[in-house]
Amino acid sequence: MYGKKACELVKELSSSEPGQLAAFNSNLFAQVIEECNFHFLQLQSLLSKVQGEGMENQTARNADHFGALIHHLSLVRDKRCLMAYVYNRAEVIRSFGWTIEPPLPEEIQEKLSSSEKEYSKNHSATIKSYRSEVDLDLAVDMVPPKDPYIKVRVLDDIGTVALSDQIANLARHAILFLRRTDAETYISQGLMEELTG
């Protein structure tokens, strides 16, 4: 049946977890494109046959006309499936650009096709340049913190540091209130831990 393979491609998308990527199915993708070529050749031969029979037959709806129509519709359908496959994957890749820092981890990289890799690289570059243009870190948590200050314990001797609002002596095991923005960098480096409750 026409359009079956293209539909399988789309089914693959719908069965995968939302926000996750499966490996790019280049094998099936190529098969669908091959099917498109087949439809196109058939369409061409039928159309030239219709034209060869003269103008009066062109308007009369003969069997060739409908054969050509079916091939045309199959082409359009295959195109839609292919486009949807690429488009929906691209959407996931775009969301990666916001959540994952630019060099994508290896296990994601190997699931992308070469053009998708290119796309993801360019997209994160665009985000980066936009970020520097508006001068804002757009990747931070969307949920606002409840308090600008958090309680932290210092895990290592850091010494006296000038923070944005105070000069603090960050000695080992000191427990202090710091601005969240100051503490975040230390926490991510493993020099502090947040105390909750």
Place this chain on the structure above:
Amino acid sequence: MAQYYDIDDILAEDELVPAVFQEAANGVGLFDSSDDANKVEQGSKVELPFWLARELHLRQAAAINVPPCYNKKTRDEIEADAAHVDLRNRCPHFYELGHKIAPLVGDRTIGSFLLFAFQTRYKEVLIKAHTAAMAVAAKFLTLLTKEETKLYEAAQSSMAAFKKWRMGGPRFQKAAVLGRKRKPID
């Protein structure tokens, strides 16, 4: 028209519907692989995917018949106990396909039938989503169409969010200044 890239819309249009060719068509051989005439005769009955059947129907090249999942038997079952009819087995895109096919076949009862089926099943889906434990739900889930499964998941996640809101965490973040109690005056 639904969104061009919508996956569910594409899959819904892939459902097979019975159709009869009103005209012959040359150069198409795949519908009936038994003969190699590479041609579809006038009057041949085939099962076409909906995307093809619709266009052929609009050009009067083929006539769509109502698919078996909207027949009398299913209707009787739905009327008897809508919530326990296995719609996924019959047609995973029951509502979407019905919605698309109703204006084409000119059957005015399909619309109200779909609405009735959806309303009664909707109630059941919500109740199950809010109360049933996962073990019980697994069996129930196999009866649902694609759209109902989405509804079910949405209902479950909203219920989980509601519980989280009610049990834990402050409901209302007061500004820290306002929360401070006045010191008793000695």
